Amino acid sequence: xxxxxxxxxxxxxxxxxxxxxxxxxxxxxxxxxxxxxxxxxxxxxxxxxxxxxxxxxxxxxxxxxxxxxxxxxxxxxxxxxxxxxxxxxxxxxxxxxxxxxxxxxxxxxxxxxxxxxxxxxxxxxxxxxxxxxxxxxxxxxxxxxxxxxxxxxxxxxxxxxxxxxxxxxxxxxxxxxxxxxxxxxxxxxxxxxxxxxxxxxxxxxxxxxxxxxxxxxxxxxxxxxxxxxxxxxxxxxxxxxxxxxxxxxxxxxxxxxxxxxxxxxxxxxxxxxxxxxxxxxxxxxxxxxxxxxxxx
Amino acid sequence: xxxxxxxxxxxxxxxxxxxxxxxxxxxxxxxxxxxxxxxxxxxxxxxxxxxxxxxxxxxxxxxxxxxxxxxxxxxxxxxxxxxxxxxxxxxxxxxxxxxxxxxxxxxxxxxxxxxxxxxxxxxxxxxxxxxxxxxxxxxxxxxxxxxxxxxxxxxxxxxxxxxxxxxxxxxxxxxxxxxxxxxxxxxxxxxxxxxxxxxxxxxxxxxxxxxxxxxxxxxxxxxxxxxxxxxxxxxxxxxxxxxxxxxxxxxxxxxxxxxxxxxxxxxxxxxxxxxxxxxxxxxxx
Numbered sequence: 001x002x003x004x005x006x007x008x009x010x011x012x013x014x015x016x017x018x019x020x021x022x023x024x025x026x027x028x029x030x031x032x033x034x035x036x037x038x039x040x041x042x043x044x045x046x047x048x049x050x051x052x053x054x055x056x057x058x059x060x061x062x063x064x065x066x067x068x069x070x071x072x073x074x075x076x077x078x079x080x081x082x083x084x085x086x087x088x089x090x091x092x093x094x095x096x097x098x099x100x101x102x103x104x105x106x107x108x109x110x111x112x113x114x115x116x117x118x119x120x121x122x123x124x125x126x127x128x129x130x131x132x133x134x135x136x137x138x139x140x141x142x143x144x145x146x147x148x149x150x151x152x153x154x155x156x157x158x159x160x161x162x163x164x165x166x167x168x169x170x171x172x173x174x175x176x177x178x179x180x181x182x183x184x185x186x187x188x189x190x191x192x193x194x195x196x197x198x199x200x201x202x203x204x205x206x207x208x209x210x211x212x213x214x215x216x217x218x219x220x221x222x223x224x225x226x227x228x229x230x231x232x233x234x235x236x237x238x239x240x241x242x243x244x245x246x247x248x249x250x251x252x253x254x255x256x257x258x259x260x261x262x263x264x265x266x267x268x269x270x271x272x273x274x275x276x277x278x279x280x281x282x283x284x285x286x287x288x289x290x291x292x293x294x295x296x
Numbered sequence: 297x298x299x300x301x302x303x304x305x306x307x308x309x310x311x312x313x314x315x316x317x318x319x320x321x322x323x324x325x326x327x328x329x330x331x332x333x334x335x336x337x338x339x340x341x342x343x344x345x346x347x348x349x350x351x352x353x354x355x356x357x358x359x360x361x362x363x364x365x366x367x368x369x370x371x372x373x374x375x376x377x378x379x380x381x382x383x384x385x386x387x388x389x390x391x392x393x394x395x396x397x398x399x400x401x402x403x404x405x406x407x408x409x410x411x412x413x414x415x416x417x418x419x420x421x422x423x424x425x426x427x428x429x430x431x432x433x434x435x436x437x438x439x440x441x442x443x444x445x446x447x448x449x450x451x452x453x454x455x456x457x458x459x460x461x462x463x464x465x466x467x468x469x470x471x472x473x474x475x476x477x478x479x480x481x482x483x484x485x486x487x488x489x490x491x492x493x494x495x496x497x498x499x500x501x502x503x504x505x506x507x508x509x510x511x512x513x514x515x516x517x518x519x520x521x522x523x524x525x526x527x528x529x530x531x532x533x534x535x536x537x538x539x540x541x542x543x544x545x546x547x548x549x550x551x552x553x554x555x556x557x558x559x560x561x562x563x564x565x566x567x568x569x570x571x572x573x574x575x576x577x578x579x580x581x
Contacts, residue, residue: 019391019395023417026425030424111323119531128325134344232515274421274423
């Protein structure tokens, strides 16, 4: 008996071996080494030299591009995250009513989030938001003849919103997570509220929202962490411009590492971005003590 | 009573109108793209209509788009995408299901650590690993090979998928494995003959998502592949955006349609796997 359990144990570790290798080679090694790289002057040709915190000092004291890139990223994240979470929740709340054809809408709403990251959609987006594109045409209709000619992708005031709208357009997967949480809320809770004469809207805010706060937290963190790493849309649609208003940190890191070959400097930028993401995540989690309710 | 019945009716109408409105906002851009692929330049902008004017329907855009560059068809670039996408998908499913099986159903020393490591890496931005992996691949000669885009997937490196399968496996009764042990099955037999048939839906979800995300991947090929005979579809489409091709917008739209076509086809074939799979990640979290 003892013998056989020992034997199975070996099989278990053997089956786990790929993951162990993966964890060491593709997770632990890169993260450790990338911090070390951030302390180097690491040019594309020639040997790297150790320069201590010099990269970080330069980023924080001399690098105007970093400052611009930092604020561009923050703006995108701080507007984009609430936008996605709110729209997802609102649509999920409507879909949660017993309506015929809900499955159809559920599936249809999911399409943009599966296609959204594709280059073809970025191409489409730059056409939609062209000066003569349909978005301006629709806006012109609403302004009753006054022609709207916003140059969405080239106007510093609007460029980032072009990308935020694209991000919000892809709310489908976040919405599905909300919807399945809403469907898990027991019906009896509502029946009791109905007895007390609480309106539907009142029920939404005083029953539904508190119950699904853990899912709101999950979605908010998820969307936030992804938004901080946005690359495709900014690279393809606005090319980081105009005036670096959409030059997100991920683009700056890409340019420093793979266009200029400054691997050390780019690693330092990466670590700064990781710390920023960490800080925001911690803030959300800390604040969640005040607004997230767990049943158990 | 009459009153409340008609009120309920009105509520329902309002809800449907909202749903339809949201649906239009979401789907209109895609329909406009398809319609524009059949238009002349002058009919694309300034008009909201999806359909081209009856007397100016252009059907040659698709043929022009098929020949994406001077000497290569779109099929060539799609083929390149498949060259990394198929191994990527297979390796992802295999390595993740084996790892998830061990974590979800076996007790062993260090299990807590392994599960913790999966969760921590799940939260870690992919960006963190990029530069060291690039330099590592350069060192071992993987740069500019399709393998650079899937080598990590051979080792269950997608914590998201591992986690997703673990969550699904937890819903399956343990008695199933125990009965198999009684029958003298070994670990691999239990996994492949007993567990995998039961968890097939989630594995299909993983395969589909891995495939779709791989199709969408743009930054990976941009960084790791640089010779022109290895250009994948996403990068080739990007070259349209800044190339001379912008002369004919209809052709660009046709190329975009062709680029999205495989994804839309796969989506409709497997839509329930997508929708159920994504929904489950949140509720069981």
